[in-house]
Amino acid sequence: MQTHIISLLVEDQPGVLTRMSGMFTQRGINITSLTVSPCEKEGLSRMTVAIKGSERELEKVRKQISNLIEVVKVVDLGESEAIVRDLCLLKVHVKNSEARSEVMQLAESYGAKIVDAALDSVTLELTEEPERINRFVDLMRHFGVKQLFRTGVTAIGTGAGLER
Amino acid sequence: MTGVKLSGAEIVVEELKTEGVEVAFGIPGGVLLDLYDVLYKEEAIRHILMRHEQCAAHAADGYARVSGKTGVCIATSGPGATNLVTGLANANMDSSPVVALTGQVPTSVIGTNAFQEASTFTITMPITKHNFLVKRTEDLPKVIHNAFYIANTGRKGVVLVDLPKDILAGEAKVDLHPKETFAGYKPNIKPNQVQIKRVVEILAQAERPLILAGGGVISADATVELRRLAEFLSAPVVTTLMGKGAIPESHPLCLGMAGMHGQVYANRAINECDALLALGTRFSDRTTGWQLDQFAPDATLIHVDIDTAEINKNLPVDIPIVGDVKLALSEILKLLEKKRAKKSGSEWEKRIKKMHEACDSCVEDIPREGASVSDILIKEISKILDDDAIVTTEVGQCQMFAAHYYMTRKPRTFISSGGLGTMGFGFPAAIGAKVAAPDKKVVDIAGDGSFLMTCQDLATCVESDIQVVVCIFDNRYLGMVRQWQELFYEKKYAQTGLGVTPDFVKLAEAFGCYAERVEKPEELKDALNNAFESGKTAVLDMIVGKEDKVLPMIPPGGGIIGMIGTERCKHI
Ligand SMILES: Cc1ncc(C[n+]2csc(CCOP(=O)(O)OP(=O)(O)O)c2C)c(N)n1
Ligand SMILES: [Mg+2]
Numbered sequence: 001m002q003t004h005i006i007s008l009l010v011e012d013q014p015g016v017l018t019r020m021s022g023m024f025t026q027r028g029i030n031i032t033s034l035t036v037s038p039c040e041k042e043g044l045s046r047m048t049v050a051i052k053g054s055e056r057e058l059e060k061v062r063k064q065i066s067n068l069i070e071v072v073k074v075v076d077l078g079e080s081e082a083i084v085r086d087l088c089l090l091k092v093h094v095k096n097s098e099a100r101s102e103v104m105q106l107a108e109s110y111g112a113k114i115v116d117a118a119l120d121s122v123t124l125e126l127t128e129e130p131e132r133i134n135r136f137v138d139l140m141r142h143f144g145v146k147q148l149f150r151t152g153v154t155a156i157g158t159g160a161g162l163e164r
Numbered sequence: 165m166t167g168v169k170l171s172g173a174e175i176v177v178e179e180l181k182t183e184g185v186e187v188a189f190g191i192p193g194g195v196l197l198d199l200y201d202v203l204y205k206e207e208a209i210r211h212i213l214m215r216h217e218q219c220a221a222h223a224a225d226g227y228a229r230v231s232g233k234t235g236v237c238i239a240t241s242g243p244g245a246t247n248l249v250t251g252l253a254n255a256n257m258d259s260s261p262v263v264a265l266t267g268q269v270p271t272s273v274i275g276t277n278a279f280q281e282a283s284t285f286t287i288t289m290p291i292t293k294h295n296f297l298v299k300r301t302e303d304l305p306k307v308i309h310n311a312f313y314i315a316n317t318g319r320k321g322v323v324l325v326d327l328p329k330d331i332l333a334g335e336a337k338v339d340l341h342p343k344e345t346f347a348g349y350k351p352n353i354k355p356n357q358v359q360i361k362r363v364v365e366i367l368a369q370a371e372r373p374l375i376l377a378g379g380g381v382i383s384a385d386a387t388v389e390l391r392r393l394a395e396f397l398s399a400p401v402v403t404t405l406m407g408k409g410a411i412p413e414s415h416p417l418c419l420g421m422a423g424m425h426g427q428v429y430a431n432r433a434i435n436e437c438d439a440l441l442a443l444g445t446r447f448s449d450r451t452t453g454w455q456l457d458q459f460a461p462d463a464t465l466i467h468v469d470i471d472t473a474e475i476n477k478n479l480p481v482d483i484p485i486v487g488d489v490k491l492a493l494s495e496i497l498k499l500l501e502k503k504r505a506k507k508s509g510s511e512w513e514k515r516i517k518k519m520h521e522a523c524d525s526c527v528e529d530i531p532r533e534g535a536s537v538s539d540i541l542i543k544e545i546s547k548i549l550d551d552d553a554i555v556t557t558e559v560g561q562c563q564m565f566a567a568h569y570y571m572t573r574k575p576r577t578f579i580s581s582g583g584l585g586t587m588g589f590g591f592p593a594a595i596g597a598k599v600a601a602p603d604k605k606v607v608d609i610a611g612d613g614s615f616l617m618t619c620q621d622l623a624t625c626v627e628s629d630i631q632v633v634v635c636i637f638d639n640r641y642l643g644m645v646r647q648w649q650e651l652f653y654e655k656k657y658a659q660t661g662l663g664v665t666p667d668f669v670k671l672a673e674a675f676g677c678y679a680e681r682v683e684k685p686e687e688l689k690d691a692l693n694n695a696f697e698s699g700k701t702a703v704l705d706m707i708v709g710k711e712d713k714v715l716p717m718i719p720p721g722g723g724i725i726g727m728i729g730t731e732r733c734k735h736i
Contacts, residue, residue, distance in 0.1 A: 011346065015285060015297070022290055063473035069294040069314060072348035 001052045003032065005077040005084065005155050006062060008047040009039065011070040020047065023065050029053050033086075033152030044072060048154045077155045086130045087151040089115070090137065091123045093144030103143055110136045121146060167339060172301040172332040173198040175340070176265070179308035181208050182341050185236050187227065187599055188212070188265075189220040193240020194280065195267035195329040212599065212628050215620045217244050219592035221251020222618070225260045226596030229579050230554060232385065234261040234316045235596060241267045242280030245326075246287065250586060252322045253291040257583030258406060259383060261316040264288075268328040271299060284326045293321030298328065301336035309342055318351025319471040320383055353470065355487035355495060362483050363441070364499040366464050370439035372512045373399040374460075376422065376451075379406025379582065380444015380469060380489050387411065387575045389493035390443065396500060398508045399441075400516040402430040404451045405567050407444070408578040413571045419519055423451040424718045425564040428733045429519035431724040434460050436515075441466045444489045447478040448583070455723025468492045515736075522734040536709040538562070538637055540685045542569035545607065545635065548692050553605040554579065554597045558590035558614030560644035562637040564714045566609040577604075588617030594632040595624060605696060606632045613642045613662060622675035625701035633695045634703045636668055639710050647713050651728075652720070672703035682706040 010016050017036060024031055032050045039046040051058070058076075066074045077084070090112075094100040100122065107114060107124050110132070116123035126136055130153055137148060170178065176199060180188075187210045192200045203211050214220040217239040224235030235255075239248045245266040255262040269278040285297040294314050296307045311323040367373055381390050387410050394401050394417050401411045402422040411418050422430035431453075434440065440463040445451065447467075452459045456479065467474075467481040468489055475484040485492050542565050549555070551573040557563040557580040572578040579597060581589040594608040608615075615636055625632060637643075646660040672679035678698035680691045682705065695702035715729025722728070 009348075011348070015289070015295075018286065019289055026290065060473070060477060063475075063477075066348075067319075067471070067473050069346050069349050 001054060003050055003052055004058050005082065005153060006049045006051070006065070007075045007077050007155060007157075008049065008065065008071055009041075009073040010045050010047060011072065012038075012043055012045045013070055016045075016068075016070045017047070019068050019070065020049070020065060023061055023068075024049075024051065027057065027061060029057065029061065033150075035152045035154045037154070048152070050153050075157065077157060081158050082155045083158060084129055084153050084155040085127055086133050086153045087125070087127045088133045088137065089123065089125055089149040090140060090145060091121050091147040092140045093121055093146055095120065095144075099143055103140070106136075106139055112136065167337050169335055169337045171198065171202070171335050172304055172327070173202040175301070175304040175336070175338060176308060176327070176332070177202045177206055177209065178340055179305055180236070183308070183312040184233065185209055188236040188238055189214050189223040189227070189596065190238025190265075191215075191217055191220060191240065191244060192238075193244050193267055195241045195269060196238070196332070198329070198332040199238070199265070199267070199327070211238075212595075212624065212630075214592070215623050216618065217247035218251045218588065219595070219618050219621045219624070221248045221255065221262065221264065222586075222589050222592035223596035223599070224262045224264075225251060225255035225258075226556060226579055226593030227600045228255070228260045228262055228596075229258075229593070230576050230597045231600035232383075232576070233600075234263055234312055236263050236265070238265045239267070240280070241269055241284070242282045245284040246282055249287065249291065250584075252288060252324065254581055254584040254586045254589060256291055256293060256322040258581065259320045259379065260322075261320040262322045263311045263315050264322060264324040266324060266326050267332075268297070268326045270330040271328045272330065274328065284324070288324045291322070292324050293319075295324040295326065297326045298331050301331050301334040302338050304331070304336075305338050305340050306342045306344060310345055313345060314349065318349075351470075353487045355468070355485045355492040357495075359483055359485045360492065360495050360499065363466050363485065364496055364503060366439050366466065366483070367397060367441065367496070368500060368503050370464075371510065372436060372438040373397050374433050374437035374440050374463070375399050375401045376404070376434070376440060376442040376445060377401055377407040377410035378404045378443060378445025381407055381410040382575045384444060384470070384489040385575075386443070386490035386493050389490055389497065391415070393493055393497050393500075396497065396506050398506075398510065398513045400433055402426070402433060404445050404448070404582070405580055406582045408567065408580075409572040409575040412573045414573060416517065416520060419516065420523060421567055422724070424453065425568055425714060427523045427568070428716055428727055428730055429523050431718075431727065433516065433519065435725045437463045439464045439466065441468070442481075443468050443493070444470070446474045449478070452479065453718045453724040453726070454721050455726065458723030458725050518736045522736050536712045537685050538565045538708045538712045538714070539569050541635075541637070541688060541706060541708065542566055542609070544685055544688045545609070545692070546571045548689055549605060549607065553577065553607065554594075554601060556580065556590040556594040556597060556606070556608045558608065558610045559585045559587045560611040560614060560642065561639070561647060561712065561714045562609050562611040562614070562643070563590075564644070565637070568714065570609070587611070587614035589614075591615060591618050591632070591634055592621055594634070595621060595630055598630050598632050608632060608634045610634050610636045611643060612636050612638045612640060612668070615668075616666075619671070622672065622677055622701060622703075626676045631699065631701050633692065633701070636703065636705050637708050638668065638705050639708050639712060640664065641710060643712070644714070646711075650711070650713070668703055668705040676700070678702040680704055
């Protein structure tokens with residue numbers, strides 16, 4: 001099973017999220033991440049859905065989702081032709097100054113920002129590809145992760161990308 | 165018209181009239197008082213008061229299937245709307261254009277468990293093509309227009325409009341009859357020319373071409389084109405349950421219905437063909453069986469359908485064409501006619517002729533034991549009714565006997581619940597059918613179990629003077645389930661015996677209907693004539709063999725050439 005990212009342009013109407021997610025629910029497909037946000041066109045929203053499933057299964061849902069009246073456009077974003085980002089907020093335990101400087105060093109090498117600091121913790125922000133975030137979080141577990149928040153992926157096609 | 169001030173209810177009714185609505189099936193309720201107040205004065209729309217909302221939906225569905233126009237049903241909030249659900253799911257599964265209007269509690273109390281509140285919008289989302297919850301009176305013109313546009317274009321289906329009480333009662337200054345629609349909804353797809361050419365290439369060369377016609381052929385009104393193509397190619401036609409009537413079943417090229425309870429030779433032809441042109445069908449397992457290697461193994465598979473999502477869904481196909489069947493067929497014909505002359509006299513044609521004759525003669529010839537008469541009764545009904553008569557069916561053995569033995573001669577005259585298989589559909593669908601075609605005879609082929617699910621609407625028939633004839637195949641069993649228990653569960657008849665009550669003749673008479681009991685097939689003709697001549701809605705309680713089986717059939721897990729119960733079939 002592979003992760004697929006589907007980008008949808010939808011009418012900004014109540015119910016459209018339920019309609020879309022219902023298509024996955026009916027087939028027992030688990031949505032691994034989902035983001036909804038306004039886009040460049042007024043009255044429309046963009047949804048980015050990451051799911052795990054077989055190519056064949058995905059093809060069926062994709063067609064059925066395009067059939068939804070309020071869905072204007074559906075694009076499958078293959079990972080090679082898309083820029084994929086996830087935002088992560090992470091509160092890491094630092095038991096002493098040694099730990100603190102180690103965390104800060106690692107954060108710097110990953111390009112993570114320190115957005116808050118307390119006596120025994122630092123809060124980090126990292127916007128990256130999901131895989132890199134996974135690795136960063138794994139590293140931080142070594143120190144103790146108190147809280148982890150991720151927005152879920154959003155993605156944009158490279159070059160002509162989305163307008164295919 | 166610009167900027168008129170109207171109440172929400174008035175806007176709804178105005179827009180219904182603009183959409184050409186002449187009739188609606190429904191039941192009023194508290195939140196719909198404003199709407200019914202407007203309908204009360206309205207002469208252009210006939211409202212038929214049903215006795216159960218499920219029947220309102222089925223009647224609208226039957227009306228739509230017979231007329232091709234969008235059927236309309238109306239129900240109040242809460243229980244009214246939840247009662248509609250089965251009927252809507254049924255219509256949507258069979259791609260029947262229906263618009264449902266439901267009342268809703270006032271917007272100010274939505275979400276508070278108000279009296280008779282149910283979230284109709286979320287409940288009906290997965291069983292409709294689209295639905296709306298109207299939040300502002302001024303949105304009504306656009307919503308109603310789009311409801312009808314969506315229901316009766318592309319792959320047709322059900323659209324529900326949920327109307328809160330304050331939206332109907334409130335006033336707004338609106339422009340009536342808007343044209344705007346959804347950016348993402350593009351229902352009228354023209355078939356791809358390159359694909360059409362490929363299909364023509366294949367069909368021109370095929371030695372054993374076969375056409376599989378589904379319900380899409382009927383709903384696209386493509387039956388004339390279908391027949392022309394079949395005759396041009398001398399290609400036999402088999403149909404799905406929904407496709408019955410796409411070509412007259414008496415036509416020499418028609419081999420009847422294929423699939424689980426289809427004709428043995430319709431299935432054989434699918435197995436033997438070298439090019440299969442499937443039109444407006446979704447390859448349901450009831451049509452294909454479960455051993456897909458028996459389904460057209462040597463054929464180039466061509467699939468024409470209006471719905472992209474059906475392509476490669478159940479079967480991988482060689483050439484898909486997404487688009488209107490009627491358009492696709494006329495383009496295929498045009499190119500074919502240019503390419504080569506009409507062909508006839510092939511070996512395949514001779515074989516088809518033999519297959520046709522074998523199926524035709526099978527009922528009369530079989531030696532039979534005991535009281536097994538269901539098949540004979542259907543053949544009789546088929547003979548007695550004229551070509552224009554409309555037959556609806558309930559679900560079960562009665563339905564499959566009808567599908568197998570009833571000779572459908574015209575499109576939109578065989579109305580059955582295909583996708584959902586809803587017991588109780590046939591009778592209210594017959595009501596809708598009769599309203600759509602008052603000059604035609606309408607007969608519901610019913611099971612005793614099914615009929616009890618919706619028979620209260622006999623009252624509707626009597627009060628609204630709608631004459632249909634219900635022929636109950638009275639076996640005192642939930643026969644189809646019993647048949648499976650007999651064949652596959654060692655005759656353990658768990659919960660399928662219906663006992664001895666009710667007396668259907670007395671039941672019908674209590675409603676003020678004409679009724680008669682038919683004990684032997686010989687009595688059917690007179691009884692049917694009496695029924696039609698009574699001028700009333702009639703119920704014929706036809707006693708059939710308690711343990712009649714509808715055979716042949718593809719057993720569960722079997723393939724289309726693995727039918728059981730073929731002893732009575734002629735071998736050719
Ligand atoms: C609403 C509904 N409930 C249950 C079923 C399952 N079911 C399919 S056929 C059947 C028996 C139908 O009995 P009857 O109407 O008497 O017809 P028969 O098969 O005896 O001709 C049942 C219970 C169904 N299709 N629909
Ligand atoms: Mg029965």
